[in-house]
Amino acid sequence: MKILVGQGSCGVATGARKTADEFARQLAHLGLSNVEIEKTGCIGSCYLEPIVDVYDDEGNLEIRYVKVQPDKVSDIVNRHIVGGEPVWEYGIPEVDQGFQSKQKKIVLRNCGVINPERIEEYINAGGYQATKKALTSMTPEEVIEEMKISGLRGRGGAGFPTWFKWNAARQNEADQKYMVCNADEGDPGAFMDRSILEGDPHSLLEGMIIGAYAIGASEGVIYVRAEYPLAISRLEIAMEQAREKGYLGKNILGSGFSFDLRIKAGAGAFVCGEETALIASLEGERGMPRLKPPFPAQKGFWGKPTNINNVETFANVPFIIANGGEAFAALGTEKSKGTKVFALAGKIKRGGLVEVPMGLPIKDVIFEIGGGIKNDKEFKAVQMGGPSGGCIPADLADTPVDYESITKTGAIVGSGGMIVMDENTCMVDMARYFLDFTRKESCGKCNYCRIGTKRMLEILERITRGEGRDGDIELLEELAQKVKDGSMCGLGQTAPNPILTTIRYFRNEYEDHIYKRKCTAHSCTALLTFTILDNCTGCTLCARKCPVNAISGKVKEKHVIDQEKCIKCGKCEEVCKFNAILRD
Numbered sequence: 001m002k003i004l005v006g007q008g009s010c011g012v013a014t015g016a017r018k019t020a021d022e023f024a025r026q027l028a029h030l031g032l033s034n035v036e037i038e039k040t041g042c043i044g045s046c047y048l049e050p051i052v053d054v055y056d057d058e059g060n061l062e063i064r065y066v067k068v069q070p071d072k073v074s075d076i077v078n079r080h081i082v083g084g085e086p087v088w089e090y091g092i093p094e095v096d097q098g099f100q101s102k103q104k105k106i107v108l109r110n111c112g113v114i115n116p117e118r119i120e121e122y123i124n125a126g127g128y129q130a131t132k133k134a135l136t137s138m139t140p141e142e143v144i145e146e147m148k149i150s151g152l153r154g155r156g157g158a159g160f161p162t163w164f165k166w167n168a169a170r171q172n173e174a175d176q177k178y179m180v181c182n183a184d185e186g187d188p189g190a191f192m193d194r195s196i197l198e199g200d201p202h203s204l205l206e207g208m209i210i211g212a213y214a215i216g217a218s219e220g221v222i223y224v225r226a227e228y229p230l231a232i233s234r235l236e237i238a239m240e241q242a243r244e245k246g247y248l249g250k251n252i253l254g255s256g257f258s259f260d261l262r263i264k265a266g267a268g269a270f271v272c273g274e275e276t277a278l279i280a281s282l283e284g285e286r287g288m289p290r291l292k293p294p295f296p297a298q299k300g301f302w303g304k305p306t307n308i309n310n311v312e313t314f315a316n317v318p319f320i321i322a323n324g325g326e327a328f329a330a331l332g333t334e335k336s337k338g339t340k341v342f343a344l345a346g347k348i349k350r351g352g353l354v355e356v357p358m359g360l361p362i363k364d365v366i367f368e369i370g371g372g373i374k375n376d377k378e379f380k381a382v383q384m385g386g387p388s389g390g391c392i393p394a395d396l397a398d399t400p401v402d403y404e405s406i407t408k409t410g411a412i413v414g415s416g417g418m419i420v421m422d423e424n425t426c427m428v429d430m431a432r433y434f435l436d437f438t439r440k441e442s443c444g445k446c447n448y449c450r451i452g453t454k455r456m457l458e459i460l461e462r463i464t465r466g467e468g469r470d471g472d473i474e475l476l477e478e479l480a481q482k483v484k485d486g487s488m489c490g491l492g493q494t495a496p497n498p499i500l501t502t503i504r505y506f507r508n509e510y511e512d513h514i515y516k517r518k519c520t521a522h523s524c525t526a527l528l529t530f531t532i533l534d535n536c537t538g539c540t541l542c543a544r545k546c547p548v549n550a551i552s553g554k555v556k557e558k559h560v561i562d563q564e565k566c567i568k569c570g571k572c573e574e575v576c577k578f579n580a581i582l583r584d
Contacts, residue, residue, distance in 0.1 A: 001035045001081065002059075006051040006112060008042030008198045009191075009230055010352075015069055016050035022070040023052075026077045035081060041199020043112025045099055046352035048092065051112075054080065064092045095371075099350050102369050104331065106339050107315045108355045111199030116234050119241035122202040128247055130321035134210045135255040138321075140170060143214040147317070149325030151337030156182055156273070156310035157388065157414045158490075159336075159403040165307055168297035169215040172305040177217040179208050179259075180301060180308045182278055183224035183231070186270035187386030188437060189345040190417035193311035195353050196341075197224065197231035200315070201238035205261065207314030209247065210321055212259045215307050219260065223278055226265040235263055270387070270441035274489045275300075275308045277443065288443045289489035310415065312341055332358035336402035340413065346383075346420040347374045356401070363397035366420055377422040381505070385414030387434045387441075388494035390501030391427060410501040412494070426523035427506040428513055431498045432460040438495040449492030452483035456499060465526040468514030473503060522583050528568045529584050532559050536580040542572035 005011070005020040023037050043051060048066035054076075056062050063086040065076060072090055080086050114121040122128070134143050147163035154160045169177060181204060185193040196204065208220050224232055239261055242248040250258045264282055272278045272287040279301050281287040300306025316338060320328045329337045336358040342365060344351050349371035356365060362382060366372065373379050381391045390411035392399065399405050406413050421430065439453040456479050459472050480496030487493045503510060512518045519527040532542070538556040543549075550566045553559030561572070573581040 001057060002055040003035060003037045003081075004040050004053040004055065004115075005037065006041070006043055006049060006053075007039040008112075008195055009228075010042055010046040011049045011051065012230070014049045014067075018070050019050045019052065019068050019073060022073040023077070026073060027081070030077070030082065032081065038115045039117065040114060041111045041116050042195045042353060043100070044103075044108060044195075044353040044355075045092075045096070045350070047350050048096065052076070054086070062086060063088075065090045066092045066096075096350065099352070099354075099369055099371070103355050104339050104357050105355045106319045106328070106331075107196060107203070107312055107341050108199070108353065109319070110203065111195060111353075114200070116199055116201055117237050119202060119238065119245060122200070123245075126322065127202050127318070128206055128245075130318040131206050131209050131247060132253055134213055134321050135253055135257055140214045140216065143210060143321065144170065146321060146325045147214070150316075150320045150328040151325075151332075151335075152313065152316055152320060152328065153336065153403065154309055155312035155316070155340065155415065157385065157412065159413065162309060162313055165297060165309070166211060166214050168295070169217075169305045169307040172298055174305050176219070176302075176304045177215055178301045178304060178306040179212040179215065179217040179220040180278070180282070180306055181208055181220070181222045181224075181314060182273060182275065182308050182310045183222055183228075184266050184268075184272050184278065185225065185228075185311075185415065186268065186273055186441070187388075187415055187417045188434075189343060189383075189419045190386060190415055191343050192341045192353065192416045194228050194231050196311050196315050197228065198234055201231075201235045202242065203315040203318055204235075204311055205238055205242055205248070207317035208261065209252065209259055210317050211307065211309070211314065213257055215305070217307070218258055219262075221262055221264050221282060221301070223264045223266055223272070223282060225268045227268050232263060232265060239263075269443075270437070271443045271489070271491050274491060277489065278308065279306065286443070288445050289491075291488065312416070333400065333402045335404055340401065340416060342401075342416045342418045344370045344418050344420065346418075347377065347422040347425070348372070348420040349374055358402045359400045361398050361400055362392065365401065365418065366397070370420070373420065373422050375422075377424065379420070380423050380425055381421045381427065383411075383419040383421065383430065383434070383498070384417070385412035385494075385497070386417045387438045388412060388490065388497060389414050389417075390497040391421070391430065391505065392501070393505040410497065410504055412497070424521050424523060426464070426519050426521040427502040427509050428460065428519075429464050429521075429524055431502045432457065432464055434498040435460060435495065438491060442491060442495075446487045446489075446492055448483045448486030449488075449495065452479055452486070453492070453495050455479060456483070456496070460499070463510065463513045464519075464524045466513070466517045466524075468510075470514070472514055473507065473510050477503060525568050528570075529563065530561055530566060530568060530570070530572060531582045531584065532561055532572075533580045533582055534558065535578055537578055539577070541575050541577070542581070545571050545575045547571060
């Protein structure tokens with residue numbers, strides 16, 4: 001029997017290590033040395049962590065326990081491990097089972113299933129077979145051709161054909177070439193790459209080995225943000241194990257091909273997601289974009305031909321080579337092949353990581369897999385593509401999730417973040433939030449990006465404070481277009497997207513803020529007014545909890561709020577048991 005405890009970052013954050021320790025303590029106390037306790041990565045159901053899977057002696061999953069804190073361990077050990085009867089009340093609820101069953105997993109095929117710190121489990125799951133196939137029975141050109149057949153496009157955001165980048169790097173002759181992985185995942189609400197690195201690091205390594213063979217690179221670098229310590233730790237373990245098994249280093253599998261990797265921990269600059277800025281950072285320079293051409297495939301890291309893909313892109317490669325490009329191309333749409341990993345966050349019931357075939361409608365991802373909106377509120381919009389993307393309104397929820405369809409809405413697929421918004425989300429404030437992020441992350445090289453984002457942010461801040469002016473919307477649109485046209489790299493070129501899409505689909509909210517001094521979502525603090533209604537019972541609770549003593553009144557009589565003193569914190573609304581506070 002085996003007990004598998006999910007210990008990705010989400011599991012650890014909710015107490016999974018304490019849960020695993022409690023299992024170990026109780027099993028040791030009972031002398032059950034035949035029961036293995038192993039760690040695994042995130043299965044994707046982050047909202048149910050800590051997750052514990054129990055497998056029988058034949059390796060079959062008996063039951064998945066969810067939200068397993070240490071106080072539940074005793075019941076599971078005594079009733080299930082010892083007594084042989086699963087504790088069904090701790091199992092995954094039937095309503096949540098659709099989260100996993102409606103996905104198609106290629107990239108996440110091993111996450112939450114194998115121990116990421118044991119290469120033997122990856123190999124037993126078919127790992128490194130694609131490496132063996134590529135290095136011993138395929139030419140580099142045949143590998144690239146298989147990638148072309150697959151139709152895999154870069155999953156880092158741009159959606160550029162992977163085979164084309166590989167082929168460009170291969171055709172540029174040089175005494176040294178580099179294969180680089182961009183694991184600098186910086187979008188707010190995005191955690192796709194982190195989960196892959198924590199749950200299945202060998203899939204990245206294998207993808208990079210095959211890619212390096214295809215382009216003729218002998219050295220590789222994984223550029224990962226330093227804020228991912230668990231991912232870095234598991235990568236280091238995986239790399240060392242791969243070297244011991246002969247999958248990294250000199251003369252891999254006796255093929256005559258040599259390739260090795262190292263990790264570069266980045267400081268977490270969002271702009272380093274742009275490949276030329278990433279290269280500058282790798283070289284010890286400030287992370288600032290460079291003009292293209294020359295492209296990295298021509299002159300990249302240390303001036304040598306370099307190929308850069310993100311974690312998810314590389315993680316698809318072993319499946320493609322092992323099963324053939326046609327197997328991958330059979331999924332998705334005509335121009336957007338395969339599956340895509342998305343991080344569901346925001347006002348959604350089942351937050352976590354999902355992998356679905358490209359072309360699935362947005363509404364299916366949010367409602368069929370994600371379970372819909374928290375507290376059954378109305379779905380308003382979804383932000384796709386992070387700060388570089390845009391807001392897609394509810395009436396476009398039938399839009400297929402593929403590169404072309406999403407781009408038509410004004411958003412982008414991006415690396416895969418989906419931030420879901422409900423009726424209480426202010427779209428003006430949402431645009432302000434994302435623009436504040438990109439303004440801070442701008443490297444400052446381009447005047448339009450450095451100054452333009454700051455000026456647009458100032459306007460948005462004024463509007464959300466109730467100080468908007470006639471003409472502000474038109475000024476935002478004008479500035480947005482100039483920033484898009486005048487910026488050198490993707491950060492500045494896409495920074496205005498949240499503004500342009502919210503104006504396009506939610507212009508009425510901008511107008512309400514500017515001309516009516518009202519936030520229709522009742523979200524912008526400066527535009528809120530709290531009023532006590534006639535059904536107030538005079539219980540005095542709101543007055544006692546008000547931090548600035550803005551509420552007065554006698555016991556059992558209606559109270560009043562001094563609007564001059566009120567700081568609009570909402571504490572009165574929060575504590576009122578009679579729904580007697582009106583937020584307007």
